[in-house]
Amino acid sequence: MEITINRATRQDIRTLQEIGTTTFLETFAEVNSEQDMKAYLEESFSIAKLTAELENKDSQLYFALYEGRVIGYLKINLGQAQTEKQGLDALEIERIYVLKEFHRQKVGQLLYQKAIDIAYEIKATYVWLGVWEKNHRALAFYEKNGFVTFDQHIFRLGSDEQTDLMMKKVLSGVGESAIA
Template sequence: MNTLKITKASTNDVIQLQAIGRQTFSETFADANSEENMNKYLDKSFAREKLTAELNNPSSYFYLAVLDEKVVGYLKLNTGDAQTEKESADALEIERIYVAKEFHGKKVAQALYAQAEHTAEELKASYMWLGVWEKNFRAVSFYTKNGFVQFDTHIFKLGDDEQTDLMMKKVLI
């Protein structure tokens, strides 16, 4: 594997972000969810206008994992009012770390996670938190390995389906 680069995404990257977002979410969850619910979620969450607005939000940060000029994964972080749950103003939410299936096990997610840690340090966040589907055992294991512990649950709507997310946090200071 050649050198992996983690680059900050801008509105110029919206089409690449939309493509990798739709691809990785589908690869991760399509087998466990109905096609109808998947399509509803993908159409809403990865609409170009929505992604452009999120990229323009100064409280959200997107990073792309690029290998040989190809986007193979991405990271989305939120602070302040951009967080999907009301958490502390000095918290950093990891909303998404997704990697194309063919690159699983190749340290891409770990590189994206390292960027999240770096951003948390720059922002002087007191903790990082996230929500992860209780049935996404690979991701739960990844976050546990990186020092996150469960502190609550919340409901995540995928189309019409209400699913339980584990809320996990890692205290930084």
């Protein structure tokens, strides 16, 4: 299965909106109220919000494509775009989402590796992210990749306040290739 990773552009706004809402629904609809999901999706995946994300010089979005079809995506933040200020030497992975039918096919790992490669390119000293404390699948994925919990924060999904664990991975040999 050959998967390519391409950077999303302003022309990809509708595709980004579609993959974002679809993967978020697949991941969280069963464990959240319909009202909270609707409110979150309308705010977070509006054309205006996605346009601002794509136009922010400190944010980057990438699609995972299989046979020309977008099957997942990655959003990273640098500098002032980070959702929590961690430092200019950090890279935030804000989102890695993959269509459910492509889970367990290493798509998330490829998107993750893209983020790590960029972190090395920009000489970041660490990568961090927030993950819902009840998203055990994601927690296991990040722990397997060397992340450790260092704090927590509140993530608002509609009217529901949820706890995200903040995790980070310190990069060794900054400036070296991320792939041996």
